[in-house]
C-alpha cells in the first residue's frame with residue numbers, strides 16, 4: 059500500500075484549501091521535508107524531554123515528513139503509548155515504520171542538510187548541528203515555546219507532560235509549513251496562505267494556568283467518539299504518572315488506514331478492529347470500550363463528565379440535552395483547532411453551535427491540529443478534576459497551531475434558540 063490512502067485526509071485538506079487538483083504533487087510535498095530532532099543526555103533522560111521528542115517525531119511522521127532523531131538513548135520513563143520498549147530508542151523504533159508508509163523515523167542524522175532541526179531543551183545540544191533552520195524547543199508544566207536559534211527556549215525537567223506535548227504540536231506545525239510552502243507555487247489560493255505558511259520566529263501556547271496541579275484520581279467520564287480528538291485526549295491522560303479512574307468510550311466505527319494521519323494511538327495492527335479497542339491500555343485508567351453509537355437512551359446513565367470528539371452537530375445537541383455537569387468539546391476546522399467547556403447550568407454546546415453545518419463526505423484533517431484540540435480538552439479536564447477551575451462559566455478557544463498568538467478565547471453565551479433547550483437558554487428566553 060502506498061501512503062496516499064493513509065494521508066488521504068491531509069491531502070484533502072491541502073487540495074481543498076490551496077485549490078490543488080494533483081494529489082501526487084501533494085503526497086510528494088508531504089514526504090519532502092526532512093526534520094532532525096536533537097537533544098542531549100540530560101534531556102533524553104527526562105520524562106518531559108522524552109514526551110516532547112517522541113510526540114514531535116510521531117506527529118511529524120503522521121503527516122508524511124522524514125524524521126530523524128539524533129539524540130542519545132536513555133531508559134524510557136513510564137508508559138508512553140502507542141510506543142513500547144524499555145529505552146527511548148526502542149520506543150521510537152517500535153512505531154517508526156507504523157505511522158505512514160514510505161519512510162520511517164530514523165535514529166541518527168540525515169546525509170543531506172535537513173530542512174529543519176529542533177533542539178530540545180539544553181541549547182548546547184545544538185552546537186554543530188547543520189540544518190537550513192534551527193529551532194530551540196522548550197516547555198513548562200502547561201506551555202510550549204519555540205524560538206529561532208540561537209535564542210533559547212526555557213525547559214523544565216517536570217513530571218507534567220502537557221507543556222512538552224504543546225511544544226511538540228507547535229514543532230510539528232512548523233515542519234508542516236515547509237510542505238505548504240512547496241505547494242504554494244502550484245496553488246490556486248496561494249495569496250491567503252503565504253502568511254499562514256510563513257516560518258515563525260517565536261511560538262508560544264499555554265493550555266492552563268501554570269499552577270494548575272495534575273489530578274491523578276479522576277472521576278468517571280464518558281468519551282463520545284474514538285476519533286482523532288479523543289485519541290489525543292487519552293494519549294495525554296495516559297502520560298500522567300499514576301493516573302487512576304474509569305471511563306467509557308462510545309464509537310461504532312472501525313479503525314482504517316485513512317485514520318493513520320491523525321489517530322495518535324493507532325498502529326496498523328489495530329486495523330480493521332473497532333476504534334474503541336485502541337482505548338484499552340495497560341494502565342490504571344480503565345476505559346470500557348463500547349463499540350456502538352451513544353444513543354438517546356444512554357443519556358440516563360451518562361457520566362457527570364463528558365468528553366466529546368464527535369464532528370456531528372446534532373449528536374452534540376443530543377448530549378447537551380442530557381445536561382451533564384461538565385462537558386468539553388474538541389474539534390477541528392481545516393488548520394484550526396477549537397475546544398469548548400460547558401457547565402450544566404451555563405451555556406451548552408448547542409448554544410455554541412446552534413446550526414447544523416455539517417458537510418457531507420470525509421472531513422479534511424491533519425495530525426497536529428487534531429492532536430492540539432484533544433490536548434486542550436485533556437488540559438481542561440485536568441483543570442476541572444483538580445478543582446482549579448472556579449469560574450464555572452462556559453468558554454471556548456479557537457486557534458491555529460501555525461500562529462497560536464492569534465488564538466481567540468471567549469465566554470460562551472446562552473442563545474434563546476438553543477436546540478438543546480438548556481437551562482441557561484430558557485432563562486435567557488424568559
Ligand SMILES: [Zn+2]
Nearest residue numbers: 406409476480
Ligand atoms: Zn444551550
